[in-house]
Amino acid sequence: MLRWFGYIILALIVIGAGAYYWLIVDSSGPSSGYTIDMAEVRSLANSIKNDKPTEIRIERIAAFKMPLTAMIAGESWNEVEVPVYSYQVAYPASTVVIDTAIDGRQAAKDNDPTFDASAFARMQEAMKAAAAIVITHEHLDHIGGLTSHPDIAAVLAHTKLTKEQVDHPEKMGGLKFPDGTLTGYTPLTYDKYHVLAPGVVLIKAPGHTPGSQLVFVQLANGKEYLFLGDVAWRFENVERVRTRARLVSWWFLSEDRDAVMTELAEFKRLHDAEPNLIMVPGHDIDHMAKLATQNAFAGTFK
Numbered sequence: 419m420l421r422w423f424g425y426i427i428l429a430l431i432v433i434g435a436g437a438y439y440w441l442i443v444d445s446s447g448p449s450s451g452y453t454i455d456m457a458e459v460r461s462l463a464n465s466i467k468n469d470k471p472t473e474i475r476i477e478r479i480a481a482f483k484m485p486l487t488a489m490i491a492g493e494s495w496n497e498v499e500v501p502v503y504s505y506q507v508a509y510p511a512s513t514v515v516i517d518t519a520i521d522g523r524q525a526a527k528d529n530d531p532t533f534d535a536s537a538f539a540r541m542q543e544a545m546k547a548a549a550a551i552v553i554t555h556e557h558l559d560h561i562g563g564l565t566s567h568p569d570i571a572a573v574l575a576h577t578k579l580t581k582e583q584v585d586h587p588e589k590m591g592g593l594k595f596p597d598g599t600l601t602g603y604t605p606l607t608y609d610k611y612h613v614l615a616p617g618v619v620l621i622k623a624p625g626h627t628p629g630s631q632l633v634f635v636q637l638a639n640g641k642e643y644l645f646l647g648d649v650a651w652r653f654e655n656v657e658r659v660r661t662r663a664r665l666v667s668w669w670f671l672s673e674d675r676d677a678v679m680t681e682l683a684e685f686k687r688l689h690d691a692e693p694n695l696i697m698v699p700g701h702d703i704d705h706m707a708k709l710a711t712q713n714a715f716a717g718t719f720k
């Protein structure tokens with residue numbers, strides 16, 4: 419009797435360890451199948467003969483917290499800050515906004531202490547003035563500044579949501595566009611690459627969400643950026659080709675994890691081949707601090 423009890427306990431431990439490994443530690447997956455042709459991307463970035471952008475500005479709008487292992491499978495359970503950013507690509511006479519963060523007053527019922535209301539206000543003004551607005555994907559912490567914008571009709575007129583982003587409101591984490599605002603809206607459709615503006619190219623990268631895309635930016639001074647959206651939350655996802663814990667991919671995000679793995683493998687290849695290409699992951703407080711020391715960004719929005 420005691421021996422059977424021992425076997426059952428042992429079996430439970432083995433099953434538990436296996437489940438823990440599968441849900442939290444494992445980051446196996448396909449390593450090829452997604453490619454970015456940088457020669458083509460650069461040629462597209464230069465296909466509009468007009469002034470290139472001169473600098474990129476950044477706002478940190480809010481921050482979540484998450485165990486590190488949720489962001490990089492097999493890492494520690496220590497909580498790390500998960501900042502939420504918006505970017506302003508500045509031309510001599512116009513701007514493009516990348517990602518619209520989240521309205522902290524909407525995210526948290528009571529006052530969210532991490533929400534920077536003045537940064538959010540600067541972003542909302544910038545969204546009105548922008549020549550174009552794009553989002554890396556349709557999650558609430560990237561689309562929330564758009565759905566909550568007080569002048570949403572005016573702002574949507576120059577917002578380039580893709581068809582995939584518009585077609586998947588279930589990915590918006592409970593947010594929605596005010597009734598009727600998308601009536602008559604013509605989403606952007608493209609295959610692999612799309613020239614948004616001089617020096618700015620959108621690159622399809624479905625997997626994290628159906629509407630996920632990367633944004634490549636080439637400045638007039640030659641500096642180049644690749645905004646990874648949330649394909650990579652942290653830069654270590656690229657360097658170590660390790661994605662999120664499966665529990666997060668599968669249970670919380672229901673993302674196409676294999677697609678994400680092939681994209682991370684391609685980012686790693688690209689990073690090794692082109693160390694000067696500045697990769698900007700979705701929510702990496704440490705990597706952003708490093709990029710700040712390299713003057714990758716030129717202060718807050720204007």
Ligand SMILES: [Zn+2]
Pocket residue numbers: 557559560648700701
């Ligand atoms: Zn995000």
